[in-house]
């Protein structure tokens with residue numbers, strides 16, 4: 538790099554999240570300078586279709602004027618206010634009301650945080666508080682799933698079921714367990730139906746709860762469609778059976794809709810898509826279309842009533858952040874939700890998702906693709922060395938990362954995940970022609986990879 542180029546300065550000063558730091562010194566950053574609709578532009582002016590909506594978040598794309606205006610106006614009117622100790626402000630009140638009006642029926646209150654990680658961290662705290670107030674202090678273990686992603690604070694990284702979130706960090710903390718997640722492609726027995734596979738997974742959860750002792754297990758958390766773990770839509774009947782197990786053992790259900798929420802699966806929440814009745818619901822990302830940091834830990838009235846009693850005894854519900862319900866983030870989130878409703882974003886997703894899934898499934902025929910899977914406007918392909926034997930490449934070859942790199946060269950930004958899975962999750966506003974453009978670039982990238990590998 539030129540000594541004072543942005544690339545050189547990035548390498549010199551910037552400690553990157555989720556990056557192989559050693560490789561970064563060689564490779565340097567892809568510097569994105571501006572956005573327009575579903576596109577972003579790098580510092581050389583090259584245009585990319587943002588096929589992952591940033592990090593699964595920019596539902597409204599990269600140039601929504603109304604969001605910029607909402608932020609500017611709120612910043613001029615009241616740039617900061619808090620909601621500790623009975624204080625409040627209009628932006629947070631309006632947002633809370635709107636969010637509860639959209640949320641599944643079981644949910645009645647929202648606690649705001651700045652990130653999905655903090656929201657799930659707060660859910661862990663709420664679960665503990667709830668059981669302590671109810672006089673069941675031993676009921677505090679939380680079961681998450683292998684391969685899940687729930688965030689990266691100490692508690693939420695403990696929920697996360699991915700090795701890289703634990704290695705060298707002394708995680709997970711005690712009391713965080715991981716059960717098998719559905720991955721029919723590798724996990725189902727030959728000839729096993731989706732329903733039987735789902736029953737087997739539900740039985741594994743039941744067995745784990747019984748082995749640990751139901752009196753010690755407080756909650757179960759799941760993404761309706763697992764995102765960062767490889768885009769795994771649930772097999773038929775999975776959540777129905779899981780929820781029955783949770784009910785049987787009096788275990789709370791936390792639905793993590795951080796990726797799925799706000800239209801991604803063709804309904805406002807994936808809870809609708811898959812018939813979930815959660816006690817707690819986590820939202821983030823598309824809540825503000827990613828324009829400002831804001832997230833929510835949402836709870837049922839039954840939980841709220843217990844928190845209320847506990848706070849009276851303790852003197853306060855002793856958790857919250859300086860920026861909980863930040864007025865500028867709240868104003869932008871409210872405007873985001875208004876736009877989703879006014880433009881019928883769910884209707885738009887339904888109109889384009891058929892073609893999105895059709896093109897995705899067609900990639901399943903590609904010689905490198907073992908499985909294509911998805912729902913709504915989210916999907917992924919898993920690359921394999923041996924299609925018949927469903928055998929992945931040696932992880933050290935980083936085939937998925939190479940695929941994403943080649944797609945990037947072809948003008949489409951995608952995300953490589955574990956098991957050489959490459960994910961697409963474009964802005965919800967994507968138009969039909971752009972769906973074609975996304976998959977044309979995806980296909981060219983995979984074809985080039987096949988050429989390199991001599992397949």
Ligand code: PLP
Pocket residue numbers: 592651652653654655657686687688689760764765793794795796821822832
């Ligand atoms: N939950 C899910 C399902 C996520 O995908 C993510 C982030 O990707 C999080 C939680 C954590 O959110 P954040 O990165 O805002 O802390």
